[in-house]
Amino acid sequence: MRNGAIAVYGATGYTGTLVAHELRRRGLDCVLAGRDAGKLAGLADQLGGQVRTHAVELEDRDGLRHLLGGCKVVIDCAGPFMRYGEPIARAAVETGCHYLDTTGEQSYVQLLHRRFDDAARAAEVAVVPAMGFDYVPGDLIAHLAAQGLEPLRELTIAYSTRDVTPTRGTTRTAMEQARDGGEVYEDGDWRPAPLRARRIRFRFPEPLGWQPVMRYPSGEVAIVPRHVRTRRLTTLMGVETLVGHRAAAPLVPMLMPAFTLALRTPLERLVHAAVDRLPEGPPEDQRRAARFTVAVVAAGEDGRTRSGLVHGADPYGLTATTTVEGAARMLADDFKAAGVLAPASAFDARDFLDALAPAGVTYALDPA
Ligand SMILES: NC(=O)c1ccc[n+]([C@@H]2O[C@H](COP(=O)([O-])OP(=O)(O)OC[C@H]3O[C@@H](n4cnc5c(N)ncnc54)[C@H](OP(=O)(O)O)[C@@H]3O)[C@@H](O)[C@H]2O)c1
Missing domain, CATH: 3.40.50.720 (NAD(P)-binding Rossmann-like Domain)
Incomplete structure (x- = not known):
């Protein structure tokens, strides 16, 4: 019943x-x-x-x-x-x-x-x-920012997080995604993501300001173009989110392609064995302390733009x-x-x- x-x-x-x-x-x-x-x-x-x-x-x-x-x-x-x-x-x-x-x-x-x-x-x-x-705040704010501006020339979605400790399940999943490479959305279509990671800077609202970010094949690439008409979708992740520390940012573009390729070799087994030994996830106080900002910029073909922001805690x-x-x-x-x-x-x-x-x-x- x-x-x-x-x-x-x-x-x-x-x-x-x-x-x-x-x-x-x-x-x-x-x-x-x-x-x-x-x-x-x-x-x-x-x-x-x-x-x-x-x-x-x-x-x-x-x-x-x-x-x-x-x-x-x-x-x-x-x-x-x-x-x-x-x-x-x-x-x-x-x-x-x-x-x-x-x-x-x-x-x-x-x-x-x-x-x-x-x-x-x-x-x-x-x-x-x-x-x-992943990806309710980004998907919803992107939808709202694009309203009345479509078709868009470009839609950008950028993440900045602080003090997020990923769970073992997230780390395991991220490793599998990194090996697969993923897709980007360009010229109105999905295309294989380039292996080379590009580090650029994105200006978040103050107090975050300019942050080093990397273009990466996020899940929004598969989701947002199905309800927002855009020629290009750019998804950016703060480098600190990707590698845990801002000081490591300059190394990321060099290390990411090598890491991705290593995951396609027998070395993958060693990486997974290391992940299996991680704790299940952060304790409650640490989990609650994490902060995030999602910033979107919708740029219409006609030159008009609109930005949107979502702030929150405890992903x-x-x-x-x-x-x-x-x-x-x-x-x-x-x-x-x-x-x-x-x-x-x-x-x-x-x-x-x-x-x-x-x-x-x-x-x-x-x-x-
Ligand atoms: N998008 C986001 O924002 C977000 C947020 C949180 C989590 N996630 C995703 O959600 C997933 C779970 O994350 P988590 O941190 O909760 O991981 P987790 O603690 O490792 O939990 C994984 C769950 O999957 C079950 N499972 C594993 N293998 C299975 C199998 N062969 N048959 C049936 N069940 C199986 C586990 O069951 P047992 O308990 O029996 O081992 C457990 O309940 C990950 O893919 C993670 O990336 C995404």
């Missing part, structure tokens, strides 16, 4: 656990799901009991259909998604269950579009990847807030979106950003 329950697959991971707590805090009916019954029972206890759990392996197609057939929405937190995501997305589309996830992987977003868009439309199911910190905590907010909206009777969608296509961008204010998110848009 389908009810209004929200399933969380990968509930026992670092992010899944934050999502489970947020669902509980909001009093939403949920099912904690994953591969390990013992770990799921432990998490249910942590949440005060009275929470349903459902252990099912990703290889168990019927089992996944059974789980999602009884739920209205699934939040998938089991990554890397290129490895583990597809079975959940398939079961969601097959059973008519809305899907969202925490992926930041560009290649996985493209895969969902290729494999599931038609089927999701036919089934009237919304499949909304990248509903975490992992925010990922729980945005995924659960999205899932709660999907439960509403008037939620009718279908297909593989960007956050800004599934939800009203301004309304969604406004809903993040209690989580400490602020945003601003210049007039065009």
Whole structure:
């Protein structure tokens, strides 16, 4: 029997656990799901009991259909998604269950579009990847900044973060993405990203000011051009975010291509073994102390520009807030979106950003 329950697959991971707590805090009916019954029972206890759990392996197609057939929405937190995501997305589309996830992987977003868009439309199911910190603030503010200026000559999205400690799962996923190389969006189309990393400077609003940044093939490349008409999308990441320390910035352009190539050799095994020994993720106080700024500049073909900004804290905590907010909206009777969608296509961008204010998110848009 389908009810209004929200399933969380990968509930026992670092992010899944934050999502489970947020669902509980909001009093939403949920099912904690994953591969390990013992770990799921432990998490249910942590949440005060009275929470349903459902252990099912990703290889168990019927089992996944059974789980999602009884739920209205699934939040998938089991990554890397290129490895583990597809079975959940398939079961969601097959059973008519809305899907969202925490992926930041560009290649996985493209895969969902290729494999599931038609089927999701036919089934009237919304499949909304990248509903975490990657890339809800950036996708929504980009959508708002572009309004009334399209077609754009260029859309730039730049990230600056302070004191973000990535989880083991994020580090593992980032290594796999770095090896794959990814795509950029130029001349109105997706193209393989160049191996050579280019370091440039981007001017964030004060007090950040000019910062060294690198162009990198972010997940927004797969998401934003599907709802903003732009000739080029430039995605920039503060060098400190990429390597942990500003002093290392001059070395990054030299080291990144070598690192990417090394990940395509047997050395990759050593890197993964080192990642496996990392702690699961930052403790709560450290997690909450992290800060981020997302700055966008939309430049119209006609010469007009508009900039937008989002500030906030605690990207992992925010990922729980945005995924659960999205899932709660999907439960509403008037939620009718279908297909593989960007956050800004599934939800009203301004309304969604406004809903993040209690989580400490602020945003601003210049007039065009
Ligand atoms: N975009 C963003 O802003 C953002 C934010 C947070 C996380 N993420 C992404 O979300 C993913 C999870 O991150 P995390 O830090 O939570 O990682 P994590 O702590 O390592 O959690 C990974 C989860 O995946 C499950 N899993 C792993 N292998 C599996 C398999 N073979 N079958 C079934 N389940 C499996 C794990 O189950 P067990 O507990 O049983 O091991 C665990 O629940 C990563 O890809 C990360 O990049 C993105």
